Amino acid sequence: MTTSNTKSTDGPFKVAIHSFKGGTGKSTIAANLAVSLALEGRNVGVMDLDLAGPGLHVLLELKQEDMKLTLNDFFLDKCSAVEPVIDLTRRLGLKKGKLVFVPASFRADDIVRVLSKGYEIQNFRIAIQEISRLHNLDCMIIDTHPGIDKSTLVAMGVCDMIVLISRIDSQDILGTGVMIEIANTLKKPGLLLANMIPPGVDREKVKQRLETLFNSPVTEVIPFYTEVLRALSTEVFILKNPDHDFARRLKNVVEVLQTSARAT
Ligand SMILES: Nc1ncnc2c1ncn2[C@@H]1O[C@H](COP(=O)(O)OP(=O)(O)OP(=O)(O)O)[C@@H](O)[C@H]1O
Numbered sequence: 001m002t003t004s005n006t007k008s009t010d011g012p013f014k015v016a017i018h019s020f021k022g023g024t025g026k027s028t029i030a031a032n033l034a035v036s037l038a039l040e041g042r043n044v045g046v047m048d049l050d051l052a053g054p055g056l057h058v059l060l061e062l063k064q065e066d067m068k069l070t071l072n073d074f075f076l077d078k079c080s081a082v083e084p085v086i087d088l089t090r091r092l093g094l095k096k097g098k099l100v101f102v103p104a105s106f107r108a109d110d111i112v113r114v115l116s117k118g119y120e121i122q123n124f125r126i127a128i129q130e131i132s133r134l135h136n137l138d139c140m141i142i143d144t145h146p147g148i149d150k151s152t153l154v155a156m157g158v159c160d161m162i163v164l165i166s167r168i169d170s171q172d173i174l175g176t177g178v179m180i181e182i183a184n185t186l187k188k189p190g191l192l193l194a195n196m197i198p199p200g201v202d203r204e205k206v207k208q209r210l211e212t213l214f215n216s217p218v219t220e221v222i223p224f225y226t227e228v229l230r231a232l233s234t235e236v237f238i239l240k241n242p243d244h245d246f247a248r249r250l251k252n253v254v255e256v257l258q259t260s261a262r263a264t
């Protein structure tokens, strides 16, 4: 993947979190990266663009009644882009920075409607611009649906950087190769993370193998942590466990993202 910076538009630094296969840890990493960036004093947005299988709101401890409007309503012309936004800064007890969330609906009819009607890339751009202007955002993190579908291509087209997450399962690795090809074709800078490395696997060897295979640096090789899985997606793990190794590794990723953002 290219590491050059090709910022697409003015506004916040836009990061799409993606993987070819499902269940690689995208939403977990999106929520925790967003909090980690906010704790660095940044104004951060995190958006659930997994319209077919939304889940970020669960990690952010929100319920249906907290989300009166969603991104689906915006795409269906029922509200403005800024109306669905929920400011979580105080709710999550963040002492620094700001964190706002753009939810997707998990009501079956909303999901079906938005998937069948679709939405335009231009509307997606407008949503990010308006939300960022109102909340003075430095960064927008976009959680995506796995694989290649329209929302993936829209997110990739609009973002300044793609964070690709892969497990080391052979199916994931094959798919990650496909995603890297797409990122390169779109000339999008990418950052590769290996996640859920099973206990007993030599992570340094994994890093070398993936870097050789993809001809691209691997920013972090994140172990499988029983504690993260045991949290059952009910919380932003690093908030309650700031000294955990997972928090330390995500901080390294944040460093790389901030360096890339500064260079644009
Ligand atoms: N490093 C890790 N160690 C242990 N468990 C992890 C790790 N990363 C993520 N998980 C767990 O894996 C599960 C799937 O994570 P998550 O929902 O974030 O994946 P996803 O890629 O967003 O899935 P989907 O493609 O369905 O949207 C969750 O239970 C999460 O807690």
Ligand SMILES: [Mg+2]
Residues within 6 Å of the ligand: 026, 027, 028, 050, 055, 143
């Ligand atoms: Mg997800």
